[in-house]
Amino acid sequence: MVVQMRDSITAIGPCGTCAQCLHCEARSRSICSVIDPEHMSLLDQYSHRLVITSGKTFIQEGEAASDFFIVTSGHAKLFALMPDGRRQITGFAQSGNFLGLASGATYAFSAEALGPLSLCRFSRTGLSTLRREFPKLENRLMEEASCELVQAQKSMLLLGRKTARERLASFLLEQHQRSLTKARVTQLPMSRTDIADYLGLTIETVSRTLNALQREKLISIAQVTQITLNDLPALEILARGG
Amino acid sequence: MVVQMRDSITAIGPCGTCAQCLHCEARSRSICSVIDPEHMSLLDQYSHRLVITSGKTFIQEGEAASDFFIVTSGHAKLFALMPDGRRQITGFAQSGNFLGLASGATYAFSAEALGPLSLCRFSRTGLSTLRREFPKLENRLMEEASCELVQAQKSMLLLGRKTARERLASFLLEQHQRSLTKARVTQLPMSRTDIADYLGLTIETVSRTLNALQREKLISIAQVTQITLNDLPALEILARGG
DNA sequence: CGTTGTGTTGACAACAGTCAAACATGGTGG
DNA sequence: CCACCATGTTTGACTGTTGTCAACACAACG
Numbered sequence: 001m002v003v004q005m006r007d008s009i010t011a012i013g014p015c016g017t018c019a020q021c022l023h024c025e026a027r028s029r030s031i032c033s034v035i036d037p038e039h040m041s042l043l044d045q046y047s048h049r050l051v052i053t054s055g056k057t058f059i060q061e062g063e064a065a066s067d068f069f070i071v072t073s074g075h076a077k078l079f080a081l082m083p084d085g086r087r088q089i090t091g092f093a094q095s096g097n098f099l100g101l102a103s104g105a106t107y108a109f110s111a112e113a114l115g116p117l118s119l120c121r122f123s124r125t126g127l128s129t130l131r132r133e134f135p136k137l138e139n140r141l142m143e144e145a146s147c148e149l150v151q152a153q154k155s156m157l158l159l160g161r162k163t164a165r166e167r168l169a170s171f172l173l174e175q176h177q178r179s180l181t182k183a184r185v186t187q188l189p190m191s192r193t194d195i196a197d198y199l200g201l202t203i204e205t206v207s208r209t210l211n212a213l214q215r216e217k218l219i220s221i222a223q224v225t226q227i228t229l230n231d232l233p234a235l236e237i238l239a240r241g242g
Numbered sequence: 243m244v245v246q247m248r249d250s251i252t253a254i255g256p257c258g259t260c261a262q263c264l265h266c267e268a269r270s271r272s273i274c275s276v277i278d279p280e281h282m283s284l285l286d287q288y289s290h291r292l293v294i295t296s297g298k299t300f301i302q303e304g305e306a307a308s309d310f311f312i313v314t315s316g317h318a319k320l321f322a323l324m325p326d327g328r329r330q331i332t333g334f335a336q337s338g339n340f341l342g343l344a345s346g347a348t349y350a351f352s353a354e355a356l357g358p359l360s361l362c363r364f365s366r367t368g369l370s371t372l373r374r375e376f377p378k379l380e381n382r383l384m385e386e387a388s389c390e391l392v393q394a395q396k397s398m399l400l401l402g403r404k405t406a407r408e409r410l411a412s413f414l415l416e417q418h419q420r421s422l423t424k425a426r427v428t429q430l431p432m433s434r435t436d437i438a439d440y441l442g443l444t445i446e447t448v449s450r451t452l453n454a455l456q457r458e459k460l461i462s463i464a465q466v467t468q469i470t471l472n473d474l475p476a477l478e479i480l481a482r483g484g
Numbered sequence: 485c486g487t488t489g490t491g492t493t494g495a496c497a498a499c500a501g502t503c504a505a506a507c508a509t510g511g512t513g514g
Numbered sequence: 515c516c517a518c519c520a521t522g523t524t525t526g527a528c529t530g531t532t533g534t535c536a537a538c539a540c541a542a543c544g
Contacts, residue, residue: 078395080395082404082484083482084484090394102394104388104389104392135377135380138373142383142384142387145343146343146344146346149343149344149387150344150345150350152391152397152398154350156322156394156398157330160330161328161442162324162328192491192492200401201533203491204491204492204532204534205532207492208532224541435522445523446524447499450500466522466523
């Protein structure tokens with residue numbers, strides 16, 4: 001089985017013997033794609049599967065960055081805290097995303113599970129070994145780091161220069177794109193508080209702005225976490241600011 | 243060998259053995275450090291020196307990302323623009339910094355010279371060749387990408403959650419650290435407009451806040467671009483928000 | 485049913501933005 | 515050398531978007 005991915009990387013699908021498990025499914029999207037099938041067992045030597053319960057903080061800012069993670073199912077939020085409790089969510093991670101690229105000796109952020117979460121964990125030393133063994137892995141890591149940097153720059157523009165309306169429109173479109181569905185209904189895995197902390201707003205402003213967009217027929221809020229994007233072109237114009 | 247490019251961008255060819263030139267000086271900090279001396283000539287095959295005049299935009303958001311740069315002297319600003327002219331500066335680059343890590347097929351940002359600027363340019367294909375040739379280069383690139391991601395996360399916290407006072411304090415400390423001097427006098431290479439666009443504020447707020455900090459004796463503004471940090475501990479407390 | 489957590493709505497306040505004018509600074513040409 | 519202009523910075527008065535505080539609605543759950 002061969003799957004065409006993103007630009008030009010040809011990925012080899014669900015690996016080895018357990019074709020179904022999420023572990024392998026997400027690994028195939030992020031790591032297995034660059035490792036020959038006959039070496040999969042070597043990969044297994046260096047990775048371990050983890051299951052995290054909802055709300056659990058599994059990466060703590062400031063602690064020694066000994067591990068590297070790949071999300072295999074569920075969602076996580078990455079965030080930084082200030083001493084007085086102010087919080088900035090710097091990103092959300094879902095199946096296939098890497099966690100721990102942005103680290104020196106210690107983690108530069110904390111990470112918490114948004115609902116049940118499955119992870120694939122690599123020790124940094126193990127990952128180094130894998131990188132020496134599979135040079136293509138380097139490309140994959142760089143590619144992912146580049147994407148995260150581009151995403152971070154978009155967030156900086158959003159946080160520094162966009163209005164509350166523009167931020168919400170950008171956020172909804174981003175979530176919609178992530179879901180990879182053509183349906184205009186988006187299921188949000190995070191709370192209003194998380195949205196606020198991601199967009200640099202308060203929960204009240206998020207709530208008010210979302211309802212304003214609904215009054216203007218740009219979106220429909222069926223349930224709190226289920227939003228329909230009624231007018232994609234208008235939302236896109238709003239998101240980019242004209 | 244000197245080649246005239248575009249309007250004012252001058253390319254100067256490989257510099258061979260010259261140990262003094264800025265080209266090599268900065269390369270030694272960023273690339274040469276991972277390449278054996280006897281292979282330096284190979285490096286020269288793939289890199290070219292550029293001189294950029296002040297104010298020139300040498301990377302344009304959206305254009306094909308064909309090159310990769312290393313700053314060898316001077317300063318540059320990286321930024322994103324909105325259709326109505328709102329601008330967010332996502333970072334500043336100085337000697338030794340890489341430009342172009344955050345790119346897919348096209349550049350995700352624009353870059354402009356803050357004063358006279360020297361660059362070392364690598365074609366992306368040339369860089370790929372170098373990466374295959376010198377595996378240590380991979381580590382250097384990943385390390386740099388990690389640093390940029392950590393820096394980006396700090397900027398997101400600043401833009402999303404810090405007050406104007408906290409932003410200015412953070413900014414001044416960051417500039418001070420970058421200068422690598424122990425002296426408490428910092429020479430700013432950028433204008434008030436650039437500071438405002440970096441911190442997500444207006445020039446008026448930057449000016450007012452800076453003067454407020456001066457009234458409180460935390461800093462002294464000798465000339466517009468020359469600021470003395472009188473009370474580092476207090477500035478650090480302010481910057482991290484208590 | 486109360487209780488708790490989460491989200492919504494309203495009244496008001498405040499921080500930062502907008503507009504405008506005065507003030508430096510630095511380069512240019514008479 | 516100095517008047518002049520262009521550009522960048524500072525200061526002031528006022529406005530507005532978003533934040534704060536508080537009350538209320540609603541669903542989930544024991």
